[in-house]
Amino acid sequence: MDDLLVALAGNPALPAALVDRLIGLADEDLAQTLAGRSDLTVEQIRRLVGRCKGAAVMLAYDGRLSAEDLEAAFGLGEEPDSPDSTYARLALLDEGRGRPEWARRLAADPGSEIRQKLAACPALPPDVCEVLAADPDLEVVAELAAHVTDPVLLARLAGHRHADVRIMVAANRAAPPELLAALIANDPPPEVCRVCDQRPVPFVHGSDCALPDCALLPGDACDGSHESAIHRLRCLAVDNPATSTSSLAKIADRPEKELRWGLAERPDLPPEVAERLAGDSASGVRHSLAENPGLPVELMRRLADDQTHEVRRRLAYNPGLPLDVLDRLAATTRIGPALLPRIAAATAEEVRRLATSDIPEVRMLLATRRDLPADVRDGLAADPDAKVVAAVAGHPGLSGSLLAGMVAVHGVRVKSNVAANPDAPSDLLLDLAREQPRVPKALREIARHPNACAEALEHCLADETGERARPIAAAHPALSPDRVAELLADPNPQVAESAAGNPSLPRAEMIRLIEQVSARVR
Helix, strand or coil, X not given: CCHHHHHHHCCCCCCHHHHHHHHHHCCHHHHHHHHCCCCCCHHHHHHHHHHCCCHHHHHHHCCCCCHHHHHHHHCECCECCCHHHHHHHXXXXXXXXXXXXXXXXXXXXXXXXXXXXXXXXXXXXXXXXXXXXXXXXXXXHHHHHHHCCCHHHHHHHHXXXXXXXXXXXXXXXXXXXXXXXXXXXXXXXXCECCCCCCCCCCXXXXXXXXXXXXXXXXXXXXXXXXXXXXXXHHHHHHHCCCCCHHHHHHHHHCCCHHHHHHHHCCCCCCHHHHHHHHCCCCHHHHHHHHCCCCCCHHXXXXXCCXXXXXXXXXXXXXCCCCHHHHHHHHHHCCCCCCCCHHHHCCCHHHHHHHHCCCCHHHHHHHHCCCCCCHHHHHHHHCCCCHHHHHHHCCCCCCCHHHHHHHHHHHCHHHHHHHHCCCCCCHHHHXXXXXXXXXXXXXXXXXXXXXXXXXXXXXXXXXXXXXXXXXXXXXXXXXXXXXXXXXXXXXXXXXXXXXXXXXXXXXXXXXXXXXXXXXXXXX
């Protein structure tokens, strides 16, 4: 399908009558774009799905296709099932809005891929779950084990002879804690794993395997104890919040760093286990621990002196971090202008203390907040440090004169951030678009700014250094209708497509594009 027509299909100003015409022309590409429109009527949805059935999956997941719509569009029950109708029904079942009889039919589908997708759907009828639990394809059973919520069936699957099914039970958040504890303890052990199911043991699968149909992963190994499978099971159980901490205490002393890594992320980590992990030799374990919201304050102070930069950087994102520790981290660690959880939660009194900090990086971190009192915000806007000013430049409520003053003092270091300010006035955006040297990122911000005037947008369209800004500017509704129509012929296809999606595009041009394609189709 013509790319301009696909872009036109997403134009928010496209009249309903022209949407109808596009539905009549739709191929899969055009249908996908049309399916993304929020203004489709029920009748249009049904006609679109009837013409291009692949759009049904997108509409189902978007909540705009019902079982009734699907039956009306596909004629389910009257025609043989097609792959498109199968995937659309699976999408509705996955959203919890399908029909039980669909699930029963799909459970007998000859394609194992279909049965796997069905097994991942929520709230399946009990009889369907029983059929899938006895499926001859192990991957179907494993998929069911990852998603089923019935405790009786979960207990049966946890005792499955194959380790792959048990692994997926370990990842299931509906699994009872006592069941997960038994899986972690490997009691009783499985009879078979994916390695010994395919290779004579002992066997270790190397990363240089040349077999094209080999399903084993690098490092998969079995000496009869199914060691790589049990390791994978324990990793998933550690990540599962349903696993009780009492089941995990011994993992802190295990040699497999992946287990300790996952354990360090758990917010319910007992203090004595956190203490052991804080001294772990694997820096990745300390990375995860540093961000843990349940970490005791004394351990945060200890990790603030960690020799690994990434540990200290992640510690800065811990929501329970004391502000005096944040002061230390800001002075020694590259954090960047990000809104940290502790900054976002700072009280009014703390905000004013942070605003007067002697450490510019602390003031910069505060400046990323977008709910600062006006006097604090304006004070940071006049800060002598450019990185503080750049961080506060996007704050709503800043006056045009303050924004212009930022650029006058700090120039290109803050220009893009000022251009992105939601309250930047039109005349300031025009001045920024004219100024030399050109800042490509600033041009892109101007091109997408709702306050940008047509003249500022022309600077974005004309400047070669702002090539990436041209398609953004071509979509801006402040351009005149005639100018948007001209851009349909731009040699850059991205610019032309943006113009086709511009709500200022004249209706006559919309009709012309549709008729051009209609003529070719005929």
